[in-house]
Amino acid sequence: MTKPAVLVLEDGSVFRGTSIGADGSSVGEVVFNTAMSGYQEILTDPSYLRQLVTLTYPHIGNVGTNPEDEESTRIQAAGLIIRDLPIQPSNFRMQERLDDYLRRHGVVGIAGIDTRRLTRRLREQGAQNGCLMAGDAIDEAAALREARGFPGLQGMDLARLASTPEAYPWTQGVWALETGHGGHCASSPPEGQRPLQVVAYDFGIKRNILRMLVSRGCHVTVVPAQTPAATVLALEPDGVFLSNGPGDPEPCDYAIAAIRTLLEADMPLFGICLGHQLLGLACGARTQKMKFGHHGANHPVQDLATGAVMISSQNHGFAVDEQSLPVHLEATHRSLFDGSLQGIRHRDRRAFGFQGHPEASPGPHDLAPLFDHFIELMRTRQD
Numbered sequence: 001m002t003k004p005a006v007l008v009l010e011d012g013s014v015f016r017g018t019s020i021g022a023d024g025s026s027v028g029e030v031v032f033n034t035a036m037s038g039y040q041e042i043l044t045d046p047s048y049l050r051q052l053v054t055l056t057y058p059h060i061g062n063v064g065t066n067p068e069d070e071e072s073t074r075i076q077a078a079g080l081i082i083r084d085l086p087i088q089p090s091n092f093r094m095q096e097r098l099d100d101y102l103r104r105h106g107v108v109g110i111a112g113i114d115t116r117r118l119t120r121r122l123r124e125q126g127a128q129n130g131c132l133m134a135g136d137a138i139d140e141a142a143a144l145r146e147a148r149g150f151p152g153l154q155g156m157d158l159a160r161l162a163s164t165p166e167a168y169p170w171t172q173g174v175w176a177l178e179t180g181h182g183g184h185c186a187s188s189p190p191e192g193q194r195p196l197q198v199v200a201y202d203f204g205i206k207r208n209i210l211r212m213l214v215s216r217g218c219h220v221t222v223v224p225a226q227t228p229a230a231t232v233l234a235l236e237p238d239g240v241f242l243s244n245g246p247g248d249p250e251p252c253d254y255a256i257a258a259i260r261t262l263l264e265a266d267m268p269l270f271g272i273c274l275g276h277q278l279l280g281l282a283c284g285a286r287t288q289k290m291k292f293g294h295h296g297a298n299h300p301v302q303d304l305a306t307g308a309v310m311i312s313s314q315n316h317g318f319a320v321d322e323q324s325l326p327v328h329l330e331a332t333h334r335s336l337f338d339g340s341l342q343g344i345r346h347r348d349r350r351a352f353g354f355q356g357h358p359e360a361s362p363g364p365h366d367l368a369p370l371f372d373h374f375i376e377l378m379r380t381r382q383d
């Protein structure tokens with residue numbers, strides 16, 4: 001039996017459709033993602049906390065869901081907004097239909113709305129807060145009040161909420177998924193070299209980042225967002241990874257302070273997305289909220305040193321302001337969509353960051369060599 005659902009934006013626009021998830025209501029910033037596949041990775045990416053995600057590809061749910069495609073332990077997005085849910089999903093890996101998966105996780109979803117109209121509105125007016133209400137007790141006036149009551153992501157520190165409560169080792173490599181064995185694998189380090197010890201700060205980390213590190217022979221320990229630098233240094237790692245994560249990087253003062261100390265210790269550092277923004281802030285740059293951000297799997301990015309253009313996966317609403325870069329930070333990559341800064345490198349330290357997602361999941365793998373660069377930086381420090 002279909003139930004109604006409604007999405008109300010803070011500007012008063014109303015989109016009426018049918019519920020494809022749990023009953024109830026949810027508020028957040030409404031963002032559009034243009035990736036044509038990977039809806040399950042998107043839903044479970046912790047960077048989507050407090051965001052209602054609309055997918056511009058019209059048919060979502062065709063291949064159902066399965067536990068291997070999860071980027072974290074649960075659905076992190078505040079809700080899902082789509083054009084059309086297939087009547088009969090089908091795939092050999094499917095274990096659960098998308099609508100059942102949303103319901104089991106208690107997450108609201110809406111289908112049957114004009115996602116193109118919604119996306120145009122967000123693109124023209126910029127990011128907007130919204131409320132998604134589903135079930136038999138819909139109250140559009142209340143939904144508008146809730147949408148307007150959401151304070152917005154600016155100034156919101158969500159990394160500490162998305163993070164793990166306790167440190168843990170991660171041992172699964174990429175191959176475990178490719179072979180379907182789900183087992184553990186660390187590729188061996190080169191002859192005569194010990195494995196690299198990496199501490200990964202979890203600000204809302206995606207699993208595929210951890211797999212990419214393990215597949216390159218790293219021993220990875222994941223630590224909570226608020227772990228002091230001294231605790232990390234006491235583990236004597238060869239390098240520290242700064243993860244992606246939700247919310248505004250600016251209020252994460254604990255992380256910015258830790259990164260400053262790690263830079264002073266000349267610790268090799270690699271930051272992705274939120275981690276890249278935090279590295280920028282720790283070095284004295286500024287971050288800013290973008291008009292509607294980048295969320296997709298086909299964003300062209302240019303390597304400024306070589307001129308090479310790579311297609312990248314993206315998911316961010318904030319960015320490091322290139323104009324604010326201090327002299328010791330060099331711009332390494334730029335977006336060819338809007339010219340915004342995509343990569344930075346410290347001129348005197350073994351530290352660099354990338355705004356997009358070299359781990360893809362979903363998306364292309366053009367930027368995967370950035371993980372190899374991190375390995376090289378750690379090896380040069382070992383020598």
Ligand SMILES: NC(=O)CC[C@H](N)C(=O)O
Binds near residue numbers: 047245246
């Ligand atoms: N994927 C991420 O790490 C996102 C970083 C940050 N929350 C932003 O929106 O810009």
